[in-house]
Amino acid sequence: MSEAKRIFKNQLYEQFARVAKALAHPHRIELIDLLAQAERSVEDLASELGLPVANVSQHLQVLRIAQMVEIRREGSRKFYRVADGNVFEIWRAIRTFGEERLAEVDRIVKSFFSDREKLEPLSGEQLSRRIEDGDVIVLDVRPENEFNAGHIEGAVSIPIRDLKRRLKELPRKREIIAYCRGPYCVYAREAVTELTARGFKARRLEIGLPDWKALGLPVTATR
């Protein structure tokens, strides 16, 4: 191979390796997973991850240099968000690979969620069809700001924390499909447990909003 070609390839793969490197830390993957829901401040992210602010800031700098996140300043706070849809696609591809290929992922997930679920979750496609048929209520149990940043078209927002005292807002005849951040988020599972215990018909969507969006299914953002 020619020298010029070798230099070209080295430079090019170096750039792509930088991208992979930016995601090569558990905290940074978790940050992307969270930011895929909605923008957040550094302090907020730090408390969600249970880490010192300086450490989270350091990781955010790595993601920023890799152009994976962007900043919006508001007063003395900075809100980070994912730079574009391709960032979530990388994380999603990694997640899919891990789920299908790594026994360890399966083991960890199964041992945490074992026996907590009686009913099979719905896939995105299944829910999409059910919505078209008009026979379900879609329930978003994430925090309100994440709902506002984007939610499944037609979904109702009741954050998991408020669910118990807002049960009367939900119908008892139609089936309720709850969803939250993604396949490893516990909120929708908790909601289904609570709802079925109270006599509602409820099931869980197996994916989160970013996946729903990535499938090209309809999303609404509150202006």
Next chain:
Amino acid sequence: MSEAKRIFKNQLYEQFARVAKALAHPHRIELIDLLAQAERSVEDLASELGLPVANVSQHLQVLRIAQMVEIRREGSRKFYRVADGNVFEIWRAIRTFGEERLAEVDRIVKSFFSDREKLEPLSGEQLSRRIEDGDVIVLDVRPENEFNAGHIEGAVSIPIRDLKRRLKELPRKREIIAYCRGPYCVYAREAVTELTARGFKARRLEIGLPDWKALGLPVTATR
């Protein structure tokens, strides 16, 4: 957040970070890019990358531990291949992000390929339509073993090294669409240059075979 939930998330994201880490080196990305075409021996990969065999073997071990590649043994040689389609999807997502988001990638590509292309390449969808219309010849200019491992349905194989002496196999009336390994591979570009210089009508497909396959377009493997 509960302690158990924190431990669960840490364990889970740790697994996914391992996957990203496995790709966090330019040589390993290049290896995946090559292996996405066809299986190869260690020695062969080492000479393609211009690196010592021991170094390539070391990188292959990293990919193997991450379950991204598998081995087939044949005599005293070992042939590595990508473990499944999801591996290429991760690399493709990284590549797409880099292409759309990183100015540096654009600069490197442009400075290497500047002025070498007179004609716009075809997209996968465009070629797919042209094939249905039946008015093009699809030309695979990769090495023969890569063609055998999988090629665009109906494509003709003339490795770039043999192109000059096999020109008579190609028609002069129909347009020839050449393709190779991927957007950064030079073979298809060289083929188009050669063919147009000889009076053929020729253009390039902008993607490589693994991308074509990922788009769900028809692929044939030689048995």
Next chain:
DNA sequence: CATATAATCAATGATTATATTGAATGGTTG
């Protein structure tokens, strides 16, 4: 302007990743 808040920076030591070298392994060939 002083104080408080949010975020970043800089320096540190500890850990982990990397390339290189040469030796060891496993299989093939004569």
Next chain:
DNA sequence: CAACCATTCAATATAATCATTGATTATATG
């Protein structure tokens, strides 16, 4: 079985990454 080939392993030195700490910057508030 000896010689050989392809690959891996092991050891080492160098470089990069990481968490932590405390200092610094930037903005808001009184």
